Amino acid sequence: MTGAFAVSKHDEGAGLIRLAVRGEIDDEVSDVLAQIIGNAAAQPGVTVVIVDLERVPFLAAAGIRALLEGRAAALQHARSYQVVNARGVVHGVLATAGLLSLFQTVVRRAPAHR
Template identity: 50%
Template sequence: MCEERGRDGVSRLIVRGEIDQAVGPTLAARITQAASRPETTELIIDLRQVSFLAAAGITSLLEGRAAAIRHGCYYRVANAHGIVRKVLSIVELLDLLQHDDRVLPRHGARGHRRLHLDAPPSGRPQHRR
């Protein structure tokens, strides 16, 4: 794993190889560490170089997402492909993890307020087309 940090607050955690029970807890810890940095506003978990995703890997991605939300950091998984994409699709997490829905946990987290892109500033929901 390596991390690329941009000056714009975006951090990209690049994961390589297999994410199984030997790697899962380390991945969750690294995601939590990256999300907890005050300068991190968005965290992207890049799975381009991941060849296998076990249940422990799925757990680590979900724990990482929860940590990012707790810290008021946007979170998404990018570049899932092959068997990794198929596994995330089968367990119905692909859309959840790949979609950057710009939802923050609560008012005041890192100076942000809760924001849903589907709602205009007036608070009335928009109709999707």
């Protein structure tokens, strides 16, 4: 791994959590990323989890798995889930894998019954 991996969590209000990822997402860090996303999704009051890949230069297959596990955790907790700002190689990897639209996951809440 050449890029220093880090994740910064930003509470943007109204239940929106943005996880800004920096560095390469490969075998060495994928489990940690999946756990961080899952922890964010499990927090009370969260309605949307956004994973921001703007500062990620490389995404390995293990990184795709981490993003998919994060999506599963978000859906398990009835949270909307988005992966945003994928650029260059990372965007190409997600496009080739057919995941760009999947990562704009929106949870539609059923109207309250009266």
